[in-house]
Amino acid sequence: MENRHKFAILRGCRRIWAVGSIHADAARLDGLHHALTRRLAFGDRLIYLGNLIGRGGDTLATLDSLLRFRSLFMARPDAFACDVVFLRGSQEEMWQKLLQLQFATDPKGVLQWMLDQGVAASLEAYGIDPREGLREAAAGPRQLTRWTSSLRQTIKNHPGHYELLGILRRAAYTARSTPETAHAPNGLLFVNAGLDPSRPLEAQKDSFWWGGAAFGDLPQPYGGFARVVRGASPDRPGLALGRHTATVDAGCGHGGALLAVCFGLDGSVADQVEA
Template structure:
């Protein structure tokens, strides 16, 4: 069972309020329409075996009207980058074969690892690209590079050579990604956040800044906010905000208006998966 450490309070009951300053459905934000329930998968960190087992469990539990959100950090830290992305694509095909399922019913959020990866592909524009690259390596991206056959030491040498050389290197990195069918498209599909169309549930990677509207959220989505867990009232009308990674190392928790599913996958912990009803309650959950 999913070990969620709860504090006092429950999610608000009653009719759903429309989120204030609701971000439109764009390539940045996904809207989960006609969702009876929403399954959320915590940070995976390239632990492909746990992901495969979680998918087997999910396949046995999915019901008509269920939606599925991966909460970011599907890559990073763990060594099985390629196998993890291939497993995500394989389960996507299976999920889309279910009766009534549409492509927008499955969503992948961009976590801190995917955000670093996106910026790596544009690192020629960064001030101090070698320092930025070294920081990315220390924060989990080295196994991703090695997964695509890229030697980090060779890359460090290129990063001393100027923008033109770095651009050629990032182009070669894009070419390496395209060697794996579906990977480029999967990376392009990652969203900043997702929410149910009635404004009941908001899904993010690591947290939010309670003082900013959804459309203005930036790094707090990927690196969290110390004030996220302490929400004393619903954020922008959402009954619950669900995250998949806890950068502060506090693990999973269930509070009055927030929930974090991080079980520590990739760091010796479990991969947590939970299913939410529109009122914010957890109706099913499991840990692998």
């Protein structure tokens, strides 16, 4: 689990603020950030649980807000860049696949499916007509490669956006506090939508984004973690606590609020705020 390209490790923390799916609702994100500034304490860490973009129309403002607040968070005493983590949600996973669409077996069919799942709003935010992508996908791999290259350059034209979308992690977890507790339920694991409890963390693959079935019914601690926390659920229940799980999704981007929950290392809820 030490693969830093896939997983982020939260070290030396006392509490972790977990932000649920945003879906490009920049106004609620700004409100949440404003509320968080009054609640942050020494030793706090911050993790965004994916679905930063998609569905909502304010993708550009959302990414700008995330970049600003990351800078403010790191400006606090004894704070470091690794104290703020961004997870890849299903929307960001589709976005990455979009940039490699020319390698798909059925690029037009794949693109249409992604557009229906919320990617259309992100494309339109960058001034790109989704219908143009469908035309290029039907025209062949050479035309489609030019289109995806142009899309990549469009993202790079917005300072920080391409870099932010390039540092997303598949999951994050808190480091074990002591060797004596390494095999006991200790610390937290953070994912986007779910996982397959029969597989180790390194073998989850798409389960992080599409494996949310029966998430709340996890019968025992997964991987020795006290709680697995996710930020996306089809039910969008707000804060829902299972015996070994927690869901943080109040329906932002679907007409609901944006929720952030503060967890202790034992999985207890220390605080929460919504906007």
